[in-house]
Amino acid sequence: MPAIPSVEAMHSTPSGASSAGSPVVARVEALAKAYGSGTGRVTALADVSIGIRRGQFTAIMGPSGSGKSTLMHIMAGLDSPTSGRAWLGDTEISALGDTELTVLRRRRVGFVFQAFNLVPTLDVSGNILLPFELDGRRPSSEEQAWIDRLVDSLGLRDRLRHRPHQLSGGQQQRVAIARALATRPDLVFADEPTGNLDSRTGREVLALLSAASQDYGQSIAMVTHDPVAASYADRILFLADGRLVEDRGRASAEQISAFMLAMERAA
Amino acid sequence: MSRLKDHAPSVLVAGISAAFGVALLRVTAVIGTAAAADSATSGETAGLVLGVVAAVFIVIAMYVAAIVTANTFSTILAGRTRTIALRRLLGSTASAERRAVAGEGLVVGVVGSLLGLAVGTAVAAGLTALAVALGHLPDLDYGVVDGSAALPVIAVALTTWLASWVGSRRVLDVTPMQALGGAQERTGAEAAGRGRRATALVLVLVGLGLVGLGVVLGLISPLGVLVGLIGGILSFTGLVTGSAWVMPPALRLVGRLFGGSAAARLAAENALRYPERSSRTTIGLVIGVTLITMFAVGTESLAQIIRAIDGGSGDLDAMLTTTVTVLSVLLGFSALIAAIGMVNNLFLSVLQRTRELGLLRALGFTAAQIRRMILAESAQLTLAALLVGVALGTFYGWAGAQALLGSVNGAPGLVLPGMPWPVLTALAAGSALLTWVASLAPSRRATRVSPIAALAVS
Numbered sequence: 081m082p083a084i085p086s087v088e089a090m091h092s093t094p095s096g097a098s099s100a101g102s103p104v105v106a107r108v109e110a111l112a113k114a115y116g117s118g119t120g121r122v123t124a125l126a127d128v129s130i131g132i133r134r135g136q137f138t139a140i141m142g143p144s145g146s147g148k149s150t151l152m153h154i155m156a157g158l159d160s161p162t163s164g165r166a167w168l169g170d171t172e173i174s175a176l177g178d179t180e181l182t183v184l185r186r187r188r189v190g191f192v193f194q195a196f197n198l199v200p201t202l203d204v205s206g207n208i209l210l211p212f213e214l215d216g217r218r219p220s221s222e223e224q225a226w227i228d229r230l231v232d233s234l235g236l237r238d239r240l241r242h243r244p245h246q247l248s249g250g251q252q253q254r255v256a257i258a259r260a261l262a263t264r265p266d267l268v269f270a271d272e273p274t275g276n277l278d279s280r281t282g283r284e285v286l287a288l289l290s291a292a293s294q295d296y297g298q299s300i301a302m303v304t305h306d307p308v309a310a311s312y313a314d315r316i317l318f319l320a321d322g323r324l325v326e327d328r329g330r331a332s333a334e335q336i337s338a339f340m341l342a343m344e345r346a347a
Numbered sequence: 348m349s350r351l352k353d354h355a356p357s358v359l360v361a362g363i364s365a366a367f368g369v370a371l372l373r374v375t376a377v378i379g380t381a382a383a384a385d386s387a388t389s390g391e392t393a394g395l396v397l398g399v400v401a402a403v404f405i406v407i408a409m410y411v412a413a414i415v416t417a418n419t420f421s422t423i424l425a426g427r428t429r430t431i432a433l434r435r436l437l438g439s440t441a442s443a444e445r446r447a448v449a450g451e452g453l454v455v456g457v458v459g460s461l462l463g464l465a466v467g468t469a470v471a472a473g474l475t476a477l478a479v480a481l482g483h484l485p486d487l488d489y490g491v492v493d494g495s496a497a498l499p500v501i502a503v504a505l506t507t508w509l510a511s512w513v514g515s516r517r518v519l520d521v522t523p524m525q526a527l528g529g530a531q532e533r534t535g536a537e538a539a540g541r542g543r544r545a546t547a548l549v550l551v552l553v554g555l556g557l558v559g560l561g562v563v564l565g566l567i568s569p570l571g572v573l574v575g576l577i578g579g580i581l582s583f584t585g586l587v588t589g590s591a592w593v594m595p596p597a598l599r600l601v602g603r604l605f606g607g608s609a610a611a612r613l614a615a616e617n618a619l620r621y622p623e624r625s626s627r628t629t630i631g632l633v634i635g636v637t638l639i640t641m642f643a644v645g646t647e648s649l650a651q652i653i654r655a656i657d658g659g660s661g662d663l664d665a666m667l668t669t670t671v672t673v674l675s676v677l678l679g680f681s682a683l684i685a686a687i688g689m690v691n692n693l694f695l696s697v698l699q700r701t702r703e704l705g706l707l708r709a710l711g712f713t714a715a716q717i718r719r720m721i722l723a724e725s726a727q728l729t730l731a732a733l734l735v736g737v738a739l740g741t742f743y744g745w746a747g748a749q750a751l752l753g754s755v756n757g758a759p760g761l762v763l764p765g766m767p768w769p770v771l772t773a774l775a776a777g778s779a780l781l782t783w784v785a786s787l788a789p790s791r792r793a794t795r796v797s798p799i800a801a802l803a804v805s
Contacts, residue, residue, distance in 0.1 A: 158709060158798050179713050186711020193709075193802055196702050201616035213609035214711045259710075271802075 105299045106155055106267050107131040111164035113150050113322075124150040125161070126322040132267065137293035137300045139313035141336070143344070144305065147322040149271065152303045156189050156269045157181040169266050186214050190260030190268035192289075194275040197256035198244040205240040208259045223262070230258045234288065250281035257288055261298060268292075270302040274309050286312040307336035318343065353423050354451060356691040357416050358459040360684050361507045364412040365463025366470065367680045368405040368499025373471035375401045377489045384487055404677045405499055407638065411631045411681040412503070413510040415688030418627040420452065420514030422695045425621075431518060432525035445518045452511020456504035464500050468492055547589025554582025558746050565750030566760065575750040579743050583637070586739070587630055594626035594633075595619055597731040604730075605723050610716045613707075614723035617696070625728065628692045631685030632732035633739070635678060636774060640740025640767075641747070642674045647765030648748035655759045675770060682777070690785040693725055697789035704793050705801020714794040718786075721793060725786040729778045737771065 113125040125147045132138050132155070142148040153159035154166055157173050158181075166174045168188060173181065191197075198207045208227060212219050219227060231237055234254045244252055253273060260268045270289060274282030290312045292298040302313060310316050311333040318326035320343055331339075379394030424431070431444055472491055478484040554577075561575025586593055602615030618625050646667045653663060697704070704717065712720075745764035753760065 153799050156709075179715075182708070182711055182713045185709065191709055193706075196706060196802060199613070199703060199706065201613065201620055206612075210609065211711060213612070214716065216608060 103133050104131040105134040106166075106168045106301070108151070108155060108161075108166040109164055111151070111154065111161050111166060113147070113154065113159070113162050123322050125154075127164070128319075128322070128324050129164075130317060130324060130327075132299060132301050133315065134299050135293065135297040136314045137290055137312065138302070139310040139316045140301060140303045140319065141305065141307075141310050141316055141340070142319035143340070145321075146319040148303045148305075148319045151319065152269055152271060152301065155267075155301065156191070157185050186211055187263060188266045190263065190265040192253065192256045192260050192268065192270040192273045194272040197259075198252055200244050203241050203243055204236060204247070204255050207244070207255055208236075208262055210259065211263050219262075223264075226264065227258070227262050230261055234258050248281075249277050250284060253277065253281075253285050254288065257285070257292070261292055261296070264298075266299065268298060268300045270300060272304055272306075272309075273302065274304075274306065279308075282309070307333040307340065310336050354455045356687060357419050357452075357455045357507070357511075358462070360412050360415050360419075360687055361456050361459025361503050362462040362466065363680065363684055363687070364405075364408045365460040365499050365503040366467035367408050367463075368503065369464050369467025369496045370471040370474075371401045371405060371677070372398075372495045372499065373468065373493070374474060376493055376495060377471070377475050377484070380487060380489055381484050384485060404680075407634070407678070408681045408684060409499075409502060409506050411634055412684045413506045414627055414631050414634075415684055416452070416455075416507050416510035417514035418624060418688060419691055419695075420448065420511045421517060421627075422624060422692055422699075424448065424515060424517055426695065426699045428521055428525055431521045432523055435521060436523035441519045441521070444521070445512075445515050448515040448518055449508065449512045452515070453504070453508040455511065456507025459507060460500045460503040463503065464496060467499075468496065544589060544592060547585045547592070550585025550588065551582050552585075554578045554580070554585055558582060558743070561750040562746050562753070565753035567754050569751055569754055571750040571753070572747060575746050579746070583739070583743070587634065590626040590630040590633075591623045593735070594629050594731065595622045597735050598625060598629070598727055601727050601731045601734065605727070608719075609712075610720040611723050614720045614727060617700075617720075617724050618727045621696075624692065624696075628689050629728050629732040629735075631688050632682065632729065633736045635682030635685050636733055636736025637740040637743065638678045639675050639682065639770065639774065640737050641744040642678070643671050643767035643770035644741045644744030644764050645747045646671050646744075647767040648745050648762060649752060649765075651762055651765045652748065652752045652755070652759065655762070656755060671767065671770060675773075686781050686785075689728060689781065690788075693721075693728070693785050694789050694792070697721065697793050700793075701796055702801045704796045705798040708796060709798035709802065717793050718790045721790045722782070722786045725789075726782045729782045729785070733774060733778045737774065741766075 107130060109129050111125055111128045112123070114121055114123045116122055128147070128151060130151075140148045140151060150159065154161050154174075155168070157168070157176070161174055164174070165172055168184065171184065171188075173184060176184065185191075199210065202210065206213075208231070209219065212223075231240065234257060236251070236254060236258060239247065239251060239255075244255070247255070256273075260270075268289075273289065274285055277285060286309055289300055289302065293300050293314070302309065304310055311331060314330055316326075316328055316331060316336065317324060318328075318339070325343065326339065375394070375397045378397060382394065434444060435441065468491065475484065475489055479486050557578025558575050559578075561571045561573075561578055563571070564574055565571030598618050599615070602611075602618060605611035605615065650663065650667050707717065741764050748765075749761065
């Protein structure tokens with residue numbers, strides 16, 4: 081079994097490309113991000129080095145302003161770091177231009193946002209197939225079989241011709257999950273995916289994400305401040321004030337809450 | 348102040364139509380004065396006829412301006428829904444909100460028409476001085492203003508006010524609930540009432556029947572053109588009234604022409620997202636294109652018939668070319684007003700789709716694909732207006748010529764419509780230019796959207 085690099089290990093091996101069989105699907109190294117300048121300068125991330133393991137469901141936690149969203153944006157190729165480097169697989173994304181990043185997001189990254197996930201003018205089917213259409217191609221027969229399987233397992237078969245406004249919040253989020261998984265991306269980013277849902281629907285969505293990771297080996301990175309959401313993950317990374325403060329395995333919602341409270345008191 | 352910026356295009360539209368009205372009436376008065384000095388007998392009649400013709404073109408321009416303004420107000424209000432909902436939540440009544448919007452409309456109308464008065468008077472004075480200097484007009488004292496200028500100024504202020512009232516109807520549908528949290532963005536479902544649809548259908552059917560009758564009567568007597576004229580006015584009014592049912596199919600058809608790429612398909616859907624809004628955006632252009640095409644096809648068809656009768660002459664062609672050019676320029680102002688409305692509406696609709704554009708960028712739409720999408724949206728609007736307008740204009744122009752001269756001794760009975768290719772080419776070029784110009788600002792804005800900012804939960 082290959083050694084799984086810890087945070088410390090990432091620090092000790094600061095460079096070198098990862099191979100396709102690497103246990104790490106995405107990583108960042110000495111990442112820093114600051115907004116503004118002079119006295120208005122705000123540091124969102126300060127020297128963060130993290131590896132996201134392939135096939136795992138990873139939660140990135142932290143209070144508001146901890147830098148967790150900024151970290152996700154940079155890892156997903158939506159934002160660029162002030163300093164440091166970021167990789168997705170073997171690709172150093174911190175070195176890519178806008179068009180290359182766009183194509184990378186289209187082909188190798190999936191997204192589930194808190195709200196406004198779907199294009200209102202497209203029906204469910206059109207939304208799920210959007211990443212393929214942006215690439216100017218139709219899904220291959222193998223990909224189509226995979227999409228059919230996703231549609232069935234997410235219970236969307238009867239909804240394919242519906243527009244987003246005809247769906248409930250939970251159904252919309254399931255469409256977003258189907259779209260995110262459809263291209264079998266290297267990594268799916270979920271940004272507070274349950275933030276707009278009632279707790280029962282939220283748990284359903286989390287169970288679906290967890291199942292995608294367990295059953296299909298899909299790597300998922302989820303940003304959240306909700307201990308219940310994080311308790312579905314295989315691994316939990318805690319951020320505070322732009323730094324990584326804790327990296328632990330699966331934990332219950334109670335344990336996570338307790339740790340976060342302790343963190344608050346220490347601050 | 349953002350409200351002032353919101354209304355800049357409406358002030359421009361009101362200003363242009365007022366300036367056009369003031370200048371046209373002024374020029375008419377000047378020509379009338381010159382004609383009266385030339386031959387004391389016919390001057391009065393010539394002035395009257397010119398005045399009536401000028402009034403027709405001014406009313407057309409004002410009508411198009413009113414449609415554009417109503418549409419602009421309705422689009423602006425769609426973007427203000429959250430603010431209005433918050434005010435409703437805090438206790439403001441729906442009718443008070445609507446009155447406030449109409450108040451903005453009155454200010455827009457007054458400011459625009461006064462600016463138009465200044466510009467129109469200056470332009471007319473300049474043209475008069477130029478014509479005198481070139482020797483086309485006798486050097487008389489024409490004055491600078493006359494009382495007739497008050498008519499377009501007051502009329503434009505009032506129609507702008509009325510248009511803002513019509514465009515603010517949707518304020519009544521805003522509920523206080525919409526201020527609370529992420530109301531889902533809805534599409535479509537703006538369809539107008541059934542009564543309007545029936546009215547439009549009756550007008551179109553009766554009107555077309557009369558146009559047909561006019562063409563048939565025209566084979567016997569030139570008076571057929573009067574029956575045809577009434578039919579034309581009725582059927583075209585019907586089409587404009589029912590534009591919400593006429594334009595969407597045309598837009599859908601044109602949308603298919605752009606192929607099946609993601610950018611083209613999304614563009615096609617976007618143009619149909621608010622069918623009533625797109626219909627009103629395009630119907631102004633349709634009116635302009637139809638009228639220009641109608642006069643051009645009409646004169647070309649007349650020329651065909653006259654050539655068939657007497658072999659034609661160079662004088663006739665020169666006269667017809669001058670007539671078509673003058674009419675096209677006069678109608679061009681209406682088309683310009685409609686074009687401003689289209690540019691502004693495309694920009695506002697992109698502005699209101701910021702989050703959606705952010706989502707598309709996050710999912711892998713390149714900046715080039717976004718630009719193509721907006722260009723396709725713009726092309727779809729202008730091309731649909733051009734096709735519908737040319738088709739209608741060709742029909743009306745041909746029917747008019749046929750009804751007027753079909754019975755003249757030696758006329759060849761039914762003729763094919765004469766196609767005025769220079770005018771049609773100019774219309775096509777104008778549409779291409781409009782497509783490109785209208786897409787510039789929205790493209791720049793849309794490609795600058797950061798997916799992070801757009802998708803941040805507000």
